[in-house]
Structures are given as C-alpha cells and as structure tokens.
Amino acid sequence: MTSETMAADATAQPDIIRPYGDTTGDGMVQMSFTLPVPHDKRAEGAALQLAAKMGLDPALLVHAKAMGPDFTFFVVYGRVHHLVDLRQVEVVEREFPLLSPKEVNRAIKTRLRRKLVVVGACIGTDAHTVGIDAILNIKGFAGEKGLEYYREIKVVNLGAQVLVPELVARARAERADAVMVSQVVTQKDAHIHNTTTMSAAFREAYPAGKVPLLVVGGPRFEEGSAERLGVDRIFGRGTTPGEVASYLVHALTAPTAPTAKETSR
Amino acid sequence: MKPLLDLDPAVVRRARSLARKAGNPVVRLATSHTTVSVERATLRLAGLAGADHERVPWVNHLVDQVRDQVGLEHGVTTPVFDALRRGEAEDLLTLAQKAASGSVSFRLPQGREATRAQAAARREVGRGIRTIDRQRVVRERLVKRHGDPKQRPWIYLIVATGDIYEDIPQAQAAAREGADVIAVIRSTGQSLLDYVPEGATREGYAGTYATQENFRLMRAALDETSKELGRYIRLTNYASGLCMPEIATLAGLERLDMMLNDSMYGILFRDINPVRTFVDQRFSRQIHARAGIIINTGEDNYLTTADAVEAAHTVTVSQLLNEYFAKEAGLEDWQLGLGHAFEINPDLPDSFRMELAHALLARQLFPDAPLKWMPPTKHMTGDVFRGYLLDGFFNLVGAMTGQGILLVGMMTEAVVTPFLSDRDLALQNVRYVMNAAGGLTEDFHPPRDGFIQTRARQVLTEAVDLLDAIVHDSDAAGDPPLLAAIADGTFGLMKRPANAGKGLDGVVRRAPGYDNPATTLLETGETR
Numbered sequence: 001m002t003s004e005t006m007a008a009d010a011t012a013q014p015d016i017i018r019p020y021g022d023t024t025g026d027g028m029v030q031m032s033f034t035l036p037v038p039h040d041k042r043a044e045g046a047a048l049q050l051a052a053k054m055g056l057d058p059a060l061l062v063h064a065k066a067m068g069p070d071f072t073f074f075v076v077y078g079r080v081h082h083l084v085d086l087r088q089v090e091v092v093e094r095e096f097p098l099l100s101p102k103e104v105n106r107a108i109k110t111r112l113r114r115k116l117v118v119v120g121a122c123i124g125t126d127a128h129t130v131g132i133d134a135i136l137n138i139k140g141f142a143g144e145k146g147l148e149y150y151r152e153i154k155v156v157n158l159g160a161q162v163l164v165p166e167l168v169a170r171a172r173a174e175r176a177d178a179v180m181v182s183q184v185v186t187q188k189d190a191h192i193h194n195t196t197t198m199s200a201a202f203r204e205a206y207p208a209g210k211v212p213l214l215v216v217g218g219p220r221f222e223e224g225s226a227e228r229l230g231v232d233r234i235f236g237r238g239t240t241p242g243e244v245a246s247y248l249v250h251a252l253t254a255p256t257a258p259t260a261k262e263t264s265r
Numbered sequence: 266m267k268p269l270l271d272l273d274p275a276v277v278r279r280a281r282s283l284a285r286k287a288g289n290p291v292v293r294l295a296t297s298h299t300t301v302s303v304e305r306a307t308l309r310l311a312g313l314a315g316a317d318h319e320r321v322p323w324v325n326h327l328v329d330q331v332r333d334q335v336g337l338e339h340g341v342t343t344p345v346f347d348a349l350r351r352g353e354a355e356d357l358l359t360l361a362q363k364a365a366s367g368s369v370s371f372r373l374p375q376g377r378e379a380t381r382a383q384a385a386a387r388r389e390v391g392r393g394i395r396t397i398d399r400q401r402v403v404r405e406r407l408v409k410r411h412g413d414p415k416q417r418p419w420i421y422l423i424v425a426t427g428d429i430y431e432d433i434p435q436a437q438a439a440a441r442e443g444a445d446v447i448a449v450i451r452s453t454g455q456s457l458l459d460y461v462p463e464g465a466t467r468e469g470y471a472g473t474y475a476t477q478e479n480f481r482l483m484r485a486a487l488d489e490t491s492k493e494l495g496r497y498i499r500l501t502n503y504a505s506g507l508c509m510p511e512i513a514t515l516a517g518l519e520r521l522d523m524m525l526n527d528s529m530y531g532i533l534f535r536d537i538n539p540v541r542t543f544v545d546q547r548f549s550r551q552i553h554a555r556a557g558i559i560i561n562t563g564e565d566n567y568l569t570t571a572d573a574v575e576a577a578h579t580v581t582v583s584q585l586l587n588e589y590f591a592k593e594a595g596l597e598d599w600q601l602g603l604g605h606a607f608e609i610n611p612d613l614p615d616s617f618r619m620e621l622a623h624a625l626l627a628r629q630l631f632p633d634a635p636l637k638w639m640p641p642t643k644h645m646t647g648d649v650f651r652g653y654l655l656d657g658f659f660n661l662v663g664a665m666t667g668q669g670i671l672l673v674g675m676m677t678e679a680v681v682t683p684f685l686s687d688r689d690l691a692l693q694n695v696r697y698v699m700n701a702a703g704g705l706t707e708d709f710h711p712p713r714d715g716f717i718q719t720r721a722r723q724v725l726t727e728a729v730d731l732l733d734a735i736v737h738d739s740d741a742a743g744d745p746p747l748l749a750a751i752a753d754g755t756f757g758l759m760k761r762p763a764n765a766g767k768g769l770d771g772v773v774r775r776a777p778g779y780d781n782p783a784t785t786l787l788e789t790g791e792t793r
Contacts, residue, residue, distance in 0.1 A: 034686045065689075068438055073686045130454040130470050138570060138759055139534045143642060143678075145570055148536075148759065157536070159457070159767065 017084045027079045029056070034073050039066035047074040055080050094243075096250030101150055104245045108152035111253035112177075115154045118147060118248070119171045119212075120180040121162035124194040128184035129160045131217050135180065135241050144240045153245065164198050168205045171212055177252050178213040180244075183221075191218055192229065199230030213251055215244070270629050270721045271713055276729060277630065283732035284585035290745030292593055294540060295547040299781065301459070301771035303548045304328050304341035306510035307783040309518075310393025311342070311386065313357045314477065316463040323361035324511070325460050330364040334371045338776035342386035347374040350382055357389070379778075387782035391793040394555070394786045397517035401557040404497075404520055407488070411497040414445040416703065418638065418663055418671035420695060421501070422688065425450035427469035429479045433486045440490045440498045443692045446523060446670065448501035449483060451475050456506025456535050457767060461515065475502050475512055480519035499523055501561070504549045505531055507541070507768045513549035517556035523602065523670075524553055527563035528590045529583065532751060533759050534566055538766035539748050550594035551787040560596065561670070562587040565606035565639040567756070573608040573643075577623050578727035579756065580605050584627060585732065586747075588634075595787070598633035602670055606639035607659040615716065617658055622720035624666040625711070630725075638663045640674025652676040656691065660698035665705045671695065731755070 021028025033050070037043045044064050051059035056078030063075035099107065108116045120132050134141035136157045138148040148155045156174050158167065171179050181198055183191035195216050202211050214231040221234045233247060305324040316322040331341050345360065353369045354360035363369045374382050414420070422444035424435045436447040452469030455462075465482060466474040473479060480502065487498045499522035504513040509526070516524050528546055531537035553560050564580040564587075571579070584603045591601055605627050609616040627636055640659045645652045656674035663671045673691045675683045683691075711717035740749035744763045754760040786792070 032686065034684065067685055067689045068441065071685055073689065128454070129457055133454060133457065137535065139566075143645075149570060 013086075015086050017086065018082070019080060027081060028077065029080055030075070030077050032073065032075045034067060034071050036071055038069060039064060039072040043072045044074075047072070047076060051076045051078055055082055057081065096247050098242065099246045099249060101145065101242070101245070104150055104249050105152040107249045107253055108150075112152075115152055116178070116248060116252060117154045117156070117174050117176045118178045118180055119156045119158065119167070119174055119176040120182070121158035121167050122160045122182050122184075123162050123164055123167060123198055124183075124190060129182070131184055131219075132157065132180065132182035135182075135217065135239070135244050140241050144242045146241045147245055149241075150245060153248075164194075164201045167198065168201050171202070172205065176212045178215055178248055180215045180217070183216060183218040191220060195221075195229045195231060203230070213248070215247075217244075268629055269709070269711060270625055270718050272626075272629060272722065272725060276722075276725060280581075280585055280630075280725065280729050280732060281589075283729065283736055284582075284589045286736045287732060287747045287750075288586055288589040288593065291543050291747050292547065292590070294745060294748075295544045297775055298540060298544045299337060299340065299773050299775055299779065300510070300541055300544050300768070301328050301332070301337070301773075302508050302545055303510045303781070304331075304337055305508075306514040306548065306552075307340075307342055307390060307781055308345070308357070309511055309514050310783050311357060311389040312392060313361060315358065317362075317365060320463055322460050322463060323358060323365070326365035327357075327361040330367075330369065331371050332773075335373050337773045338779065339373055340775075340779050340781045342390065342782060343379060343382050343780050344371040344373060346386040346389070347372065347378060347382035350378075350385060383780050383782070386780070387785070388793065390782040391786060393514070393518065394783065395792055397514075397552070397556045398792060400517065400520040401555075404522065404557060407491065408497045411491045411495055414496060416699060418668045419445040419499070419635075420692070421446040421448060421637070421670050421672045422692075423448045423450055423672070425469075425472040425682070427452065427471070427473055428467040429465050429473055429482055430467060432473055433483060436483065437486060437490045439688065440487065440494060442689060443696065444498070444673075445496070446499040446501055447483075447487060448523075448525075448672075449473050449475075449479070451503045456503075456531065456537075459507045459768065459771065461508050461511050475515075477515045477519060480515055480521060484520055499559075501525070504553070504560075506535065507537060507545075507771070509542075509545040510548040510552070513552040513556075513558075516558060517552050520556075521558060523559045523561055524549075525563065526550065526553060526560040527566075527583075527604075528587050529751070529756065530563040530566060532761050532766065533756050534570075536759075536761065536766050538769035538772065539751055539761055539763050541766070541768040541772050544772065546590065547594050548784070548787075550591055550596055551784070554595035554597070554600065555787055557600070559600045559602050559635065560591060561602040561637050562604045564604040565608070565642075568606050568608035569643050573606075573610070574613065574619060577619075577724045578731055580623070581626065581630070581724060581728035582731050582735075583756075584631065585728070588631065598631070599635065601631065601634040602637040603627065603631055603634050604637045604639060607641050607655075607662060607674075608643050611641075611644055611655055617662070618716050619720055620658075620662050621665065621711075622717040623724060624662050624668065625717065626721040626724055628666050628668070629721075635669025637670040637672065638668035639672045640678070642678050645674075645676075645678040645680075647680050649676040649680065652678060653690070653694065657694050657698060660695050661702055664698050664702045665709050667706050 018025050018027040019029050048059055059076055059078035065073050067073050120136050122129050136155050137146045140146040147153050215233045216231050217235040219237040226234045305328050308324045313324050328341050331344050335344050354363050422439045424432050426432050450472035452472040452474045462474045462476050465478045484500055487500055491498045501523040502521055504524040504526045531542045532539045564583045567576055567579045607620050609619055641655050653676040659674055675687050675691050677683055677687045735750040736746050738746045738750040748763040752762040
C-alpha cells in the first residue's frame, strides 16, 4: 500500500464510531444474560432495568425463558449511545509475536538447526505439577497442546519436589536451552525463595552468559519482578503453552535481537 | 437391520485378529507383574480406608512398609495377614498405623503358615468383592424401579466446580434439565498423584478430586434425584492415572455407573509408564466387569492432537485394542463405551459426510457397544454462534448413527466454564435434533459404494495397515510389539519407551508364589 492510499484511508475512517447494526451510527448491540429470578413480568422488568443501566436505550427484550424454577435467560437488543474514540485506544503489545506450533517448529528448525531442549520441574516442597504439566504435557491447556507436542522441542519434565542441585545437574546433562519452573505454593513466600535459590544455583553452575533461559510460572508472581528474582521471564495465571513456545522462539532464536541468554547477566 | 456400510467381513475379522495379536503379549506382561496401586486396591477391598493426619492414606503406608521389608513380589496380603495372625495388631487399620511408625516387622510366611495367611486374606478381600456384587444388584434394582432413559443416546453432562458441595446441586439441576449421565471431572493433576485423596473435598483445579467420600455423596444425591425424576441417573468418574486400580475399586464399592478407562491414554497423554498402565488397567477393568460398570474410552484425544481426517484410523485402532483388552478382562459388549469424536475441521469440504462415515464405521464395527460420541472442541473458536451450529450438526450425526452415549457439546467450549444458560441451550439443541431427526436412522441408507461407504472402507483399511505395522514392530529390549510401537511414536506422535515414564518404580515382577485374592476372585468369579 502506498503512502497516498494510506492517507486516503485514514481520512475515510472517522475517529469516533458507534456499533453498527444495519445502518451507520445506529449503535445497535445484542446481548444475553441470566438473572437469578423465576420467569415472570417482574423478571422481564429486571432485565430491562439492567439493560438501561448498561446504557441500552431503547432496549428491546426479544426473548425470555425460564431456566429451571429459579433462573431466567434473556436476549436483549438495543441502542447504545456511547461513542468510541479510536484515537484513545491503547494497544499493549506482547514483546513477542504469537506463533502457531507449525511456525514455532519452523523457526527452531531454520534458526537453531537442532531441537530446542526444555527442562521443567516443580522445585522445593511444591507438589503442584498442574501448572508445569499444563504447559509441558501433550494434553496441554485451554485447547492448546503442551510443548511435548512440538516436534522441534525436546521436553524433559522432572515432575514434583525436585531439588535444585538435581535440576541444575539435569539441565547440564540435557544441555537445556531453557529451564522452566512452576511454583504454586506461596506459603511464607516459598515461591520467591525457591526461585531466587534456583536462579542463584544456575549462575553458580554455569559460566557467565551460558546460563539457560530461566522461566518461572505461577499464579502469584508479581509482574515485572523477573529481574529481581534473577530469571528471564515470569508467566502468570492463564498462560497457554502456545505463548510459552512463542516466547522461547523469540528469546532463543530471534535473529536480530540479542538473545535473552546474553542479556541475562 | 441391514448393515449401512458394505464392509468386507474378512477385513473386519483381520482387524480383530491383529488387535488380539498386538494385545496378547501385553496381557501376559500384565499377568506377570503387579504394582503398588494394585496392591493398595487389594487392601482397600479388605476394608482398609482412611489416612493419617497428613492425609497419607493407610493403604500407602502399609504397602510401602511391606515393600521395604519383604518386597511386593509375593503380593502385599500374605505378609500383612501373616502379621495379623501373629498378633502384631488386632485389625488392619491398627496394623497400618503401627507399621507407619515402623513398629511392625513383616516376614514371608512359609508352608502351612503361608496357606493360613492367604486364607485369611481371601476371607477379608472377599468381603469387599461381595460389597461390589451387592452394589451391582442395587443398581439393577434401582434401574428397574426408576427406569432407563427413554431415548438413545443417553445424554451425558459434565459438572466440575472443584467443590463437591457445589457439584451436587449442579448435578441435580443438570439431571432435572434432562441429563441421563453426570460426569464429575477430576481436578487437573490427580492422575499423577500416587495416592487417592481422602474425604469430602472443596478445592480442586478445574475439577473435583475423586475420593471415596465424594463418590458416596454424589451417588446418594443422584439416588434422590432418580427417585424424584423417575429415571435412574448414572454417575461417571475417571479410573485413570497412577491410582487407576484403587479408583476403580472405590467406584465399585460406591456404585458408580460409568468410568473413563482407556487402555493407552495415561501412557500417551500423561507420560505414565506403559507397563504400569497395562498392569493397572487390567485390574481396574476386571473390577469394572465385576461391578457392572460401563467403561468410556478416550479416542477423542487422538483427534484433538492430530488431524481428524488423517488420524481417523488411529481411533479405529484404539477402539479395537480397547475392545480386546476389555473383553480379555471380562467386560461384556454392553459395558464398552468406545469413544469417538466430531473433530474434523468444519472448513473442509464434505466434513459432515466424513463425520457420518467415521461414526457409522464405529457403529458397525461394534454393533452391541454403547458408543460414546464426543462433541467438537478443537474447532470451537470462541464464535459461540458458529459453535452452536456445529454442536447441532454433531447432535445430528449422533441421532443418525445410533450412538449410545452423547456428551453434550457447549457453545462456550474453550471460552469459559459453561454458564447455566449454555447448558440449557445445549440441552435444547440436543432435544431439538433428537425430536426432529431421531427417526432418521430408519430412512438413512448411504448408497452402495458412495462417498460414505468408500470413506469408511478406506479408514478401516488404514486401521488394518497400522495394526499390521504394530504387530511387526520390535525394539532392542525385546518388548512386546505394542510396547515397541508405543516407544517409537506410533500413536499421536508421542514416544513412550517401556522403561521410562511416571510410576515405573511402582511396578514389580511377580514371584512364583505371588498371591492376590482379589485377582483370584475376579478371575474365577467366586465370592469368597
């Protein structure tokens, strides 16, 4: 696309928009919800009240149906008067692009030219392998297959209650590119303590600049605390295997950017 | 009724004989080994229950102690009942408690003492077996009293809140809305626990722990609802993972009606050691056979990891292997809820015709099994409107091909845990299709050598080829061909060698004098 046509498009696109039903600017939306009341006139009035409070005016109750004796399901159409200002939309970019398993495999094959090795474990007393298994096991999580599914990734999952020296030894033996640790238990800040112990042990065991990529995951890590904990990346609740795989490709095989290995002291 | 597909009976026979050939050496492996979980299940049948203050079950303590002192090669019951006869403790529970603190010394009794210990063990384990027998009779009586669902397929719905006390009202509501079978999904990760948690549980991850008490509570609640609705509501849980034999045993004792129990799922998708899995699986299937439990197999998993068109034949292979292992363990056709799923990419041309062909193939290969038909998950995108349509087509295949158990698809699959309204809408979808098209089985006859017949034959041929490759597989260690095939990644791309995987350290080769009264009673059908 030339700069001229881009400019033309930009002028054609207004900055202020409304939802589109069948006419520009009509503001029509559709929604459905359930209220915990039996289906009667009062329930329908309650649904319209909710719609009005949500900014639908006029609101059209097109469907109401009892769902058992205590609940009613509604479908509501209506006009919203809210304006959307496209100039105020902020897009937070992930620092890495999300890749499909095929793209991940291809990137590893062409750029690394060997399999990418991941060693994973739950360390310390933590026996909750839910997180690490969701990411590593082929069964996966949220409809995405785990890293085992990726042809170009070799996964060594050590399971629960692995001692830090054991993890370091295994990572060295497997020549791990990345080490992945899951920490669910947070009593007495066990997750923080375990993570710093782990990162310190890796820095001690490896020559500078050769430490594998250290990745931790768990529901209670603070965002932005990776550096403080001495790891390269933290993943929180709801992370899917695809995101982790994409990150590994980004951090370990990115052709231009310095690899995370080098940046991580 | 005239068969809908024109399959060559010789090819079908060959498929079954290859499955037998692949499975038989694995059965021999299963009968020459035991596992910690099989031994723990045996102690549970003898009446040992409960856990210490750290929630470690007493069966784990006792099996670990016996293993440390005399090994499990001869079975756990002989040294345990010998210790009781010697007066080390007055009952099993006390013995387990004392053993846990290290104050019992076990030995392997010889001669007459061994015979006496084994007789005592058989007497106690026999009580557990008879409880299972009684529960089966109770089920038969309740089914007779309340009745089976009026329609086929039975409607199967999942609840999973993590809290058994939340699950119960949800399950009862689902039954009132039309569910015939309630499945309580297990907490993520339970399959990798090498013990069964105890008691009623209120926290789980994306599911509720399978415990004896949770089983009992849910079954009692559904008995109430069955009475209220005049329809026997079946309860399902999962006999899989490292404690498969124990969970099967608890299911038998607490009258669960169906159990997920696949022959290779744990190996392939949970990286559980293959030998451990096959040993545990045989015992659990013997229990299910005895308890009158319908097993559900997990072929849907093959289609979510691989392309549903390219991998269609792996479903057939797995069904044939599951059938062989099930029948070998004593299960009858009516107990085989062999799985398959509607997972073909809807953007492909003729995707619906292929789904019909695959579903009919399963139907015709296993005419007397209550096949379990599972809804789309992989191609549910978050577009709930399109998902609702896809579920409608899934239901239509179920109606047209006479499936036995239909797992209700949710339009919010892969979006959120189903809303109350999602479940209601999903059941409306099922009811509409059954009502509108349930009779289509009568009119629907795919033309001879048409698309559907040709596709079904092609899948069957590919299945036979794969089975042929499996029985000719081999490895350096001389493992059974099926294990060699699993090791080199024949199934679902995963390589699972026989000497690796979780739970391997819990596998023990049986010694010549091995005795397990549960196995004996299950094999012979005796009651005491």
